[in-house]
Amino acid sequence: MSREEQILKIKATENWDCIIIGGGASGLGIAVDAASRGFKTVLFEGNDFAKGTSSKSTKLVHGGVRYMSQGHIGLVVEALQERGILAENAKHLFRNQSFVIPNYNRWKGYYYAIGLKIYDLLSRNLSLGKSELIRGSKVINILPNLKKANLSNGVVYHDGQFDDSRLAINLAQTAIEQGATILNYFKVIDILKDKHGKNEGVIVIDDETGEKYHIKSKCIINATGIFTDRILKINDPTHKKTVVPSRGIHLVFDKSLLNSNYAIMIPKTTDGRVLFIIPWHDKVLxxxxxxxxxxxxxxxxxxxxxxxxxxxxxxxxxxRPPKKEDILSVFAGLRPLAAPRKNETKTKEVSRNHKIIVSDSNLVSIVGGKWTTYRKMAEEVVDKSILLHNYKNVRSRTKNLPIHGNVKETQTFKEKRLNVYGSDAKYIKEFEESNILYSKKIHVNYPFTAGQIVWAVRYELARTLEDVLARRVRLLFLDAKAAIESSRFVAKVMAKELNKDATWIDEQNEEFKKVAEKYVIDYYYE
Structure with a gap:
């Protein structure tokens, strides 16, 4: 999956069936769907894959318990079905996570128990396990740091957990395996039109070399998330706002906060939202x-x-409540919500369902949605594009298409860091053993190795220090200070692999620190 090979493909191809702008969850899902149907597909991402919202989720694949109370049953059913499909197609990234709703009012326990039984039923044959009402004493046994006073009971239920940016990388690999051309750090700067005002291609610029390319296709799909309006504005200068951004933040703590494999779901915070407290990569999110x-x-x-x-x-x-001094990392993402209707004033009231918009020039834009339903969204976008451009009607194959790294059965490796690689894990281990440098840890407190860094550059299209430390090994999200401490060593490993000089190492360190300092809690309380 080398960048050079991908660039050669765009130079050698005169016309494409489909151009996709955006390399987050939606864009990558569309690339997999289109390429697997046999369409000649190219995707351009202006930064790194999942650099924006798609790497900053709550790491859950779920139906959305709170959507039931809002009456969005159809959205819940669709999401639960998609959760089951991902559990089959990406076993190496998917985890069946048990949640507890602690109740300090007995009757609320019964209320949530009934609601979650309905949630179980909506899962149909793809259920991850039955929910149950348990006594307060059992809740304390499985969540020893929970407050005991006035605890009446708890409701246990099951949902899915995953690693978002790792899934993005695997989708890019899957798309390439299906014949797509996928490039990060390629920015779309203009949309080309024919004499009738219909789209016929894009102009893209290689961020690393400054070289421009004219890429031809009548099918252009805008999957740029919070930047959807930017592409729509390039396409039509009179375009008005389509996306309303909403910020969601997460805090990361040591695993001792929970001291449990169970997660907690707080169904109603002081602002009426749901709060999740989840074990993730040996930390708590x-x-x-x-x-x-x-x-x-x-x-x-x-x-x-x-x-x-x-x-x-x-x-x-x-x-023992968490304190600000205990925070290992702070990260924030922007949800690309479809602009609200007149009676919707709060972002939490805006539907998380997605919308497909077709412009007069035939630009197809996907707005809204979430990771859980990325596959279904992609299927609908490609179906829409087939009708729009009168392409051969080939049905989607992605329901039963394994994602790169998928294994026959859920596997747990002795070294936990290898779990996210799935079927690639044994090759990475062999790779590390082939060179004494590759087995060297990048930080004394964490298991990640130099071999994983080289692997990310060679086989996962990592180009910058941030690509590796934020989205390939996730250290920035797990412990921001440790990521900063390891940055120079990682930059040196990358520089050797990419044939870069000392100036590049210094520049990368400076750029990474500017980003990483905002993940450190001290930044907010100095």
């Missing part, structure tokens, strides 16, 4: 918030009030 914002940026920054909100709501449930 807590989130999220829902804050309307005006500025659209790839690197949104949490606010002090949002951090305090999560700490305060979490503190109500723990004997």
């Amino acid at each position: 807590v989130g999220t918030t829902d804050t309307p914002v005006k500025k659209k940026t790839l690197d949104p920054v949490a606010s002090k009030s949002e951090i305090n909100f999560i700490l305060q709501n979490g503190a109500q449930y723990f004997q």
Whole structure:
């Protein structure tokens, strides 16, 4: 999966069946769907895959328990079905996670138990396990740091957990295996039109070399998330706002906060949202918030009030509540919500369902949605494009298409860091053993190795220090200070592989630190 090979393919291809703009969950899913149907497909991502919202989720594949109370049953059913499909097609990334809703009011326990039984039924044959009402004493046994006073009972239920940016990389690999051409750091700067005003291609620029390419296709799909309006504006300068961004933040703590393999779901915070407290990669992830914002940026920054909100709501449930000093990483993402209708004033009230928009020039844009339903969204977008351009009607294959790394059965490797690689794990281990440098750890407190860094460059299209430390091995999300401490060593390993000099190493370190400092809690309380 080398960048050079991908560039040669765009140079050698005169016309494409499908151009996709955006390399997040939606764009990559569309690339897999289109390529697997036999369409000549190319995807351009202006930054790294999943650089924006798609790497900053709550790491859940779920139906959305709260959507039931809002009456969005269809959305819940679809998401639960998609959860089951991902569980089969990406076993190496999917985990059946047990959740507990702790109740300090007996009757609320019965209320949630009934609701979650309906949730089980909606899962049909793809259920991950039955929900049950348990006594307060059992809740404490499985969640020893939970507050005991007045605890009446708990409801246990099951949902899916995954690693978002790792799935993005695997989707890119899958798309390439299906014949697609996939490139990061290629930015679309213009859309070409024929004499009738219909789209006929794009102009893209290679961010690394500055070289421009004219890529021809009448089918152009805009899957740029929070930047959907930017592409729509390039396509039509009179375009008006389609996407309303909402910021969600997460805090990461040591696993001792939970001291359990169970997660906690708090069904109603002080602002009416759901709060999740989840074990993830030997840490604990807590989130999220829902804050309307005006500025659209790839690197949104949490606010002090949002951090305090999560700490305060979490503190109500723990004997030893989390403190700001315990936070290992803070990350924020922007949800690309479809612009609300007149009667919708709060972002948490805006439907998480997706919308497909077709412009007069035949630009197809996908707006909204979430990771859980990325596959179904992609299928619908490709179906729409087939009808729009009168392409051969080939049915989607992705329901039963294994994603790169998938294994026959769920596997757990002795070295936990290898679990996310699935079927590639044995090759990475062999790769590390082939060179003494490759087995060297990048940080004394974490198991990630230099071999994983080289692997990310050679086989996962990693181009920058941030690509590796944020989205290939996830260290920035797990422990921001450790990521900064390991950055120079990682840059040196990458520089050797990419044939870069000392200046590149210095530049990468400076660029990475500018991003990484906003993941460190000290940034917010200095």
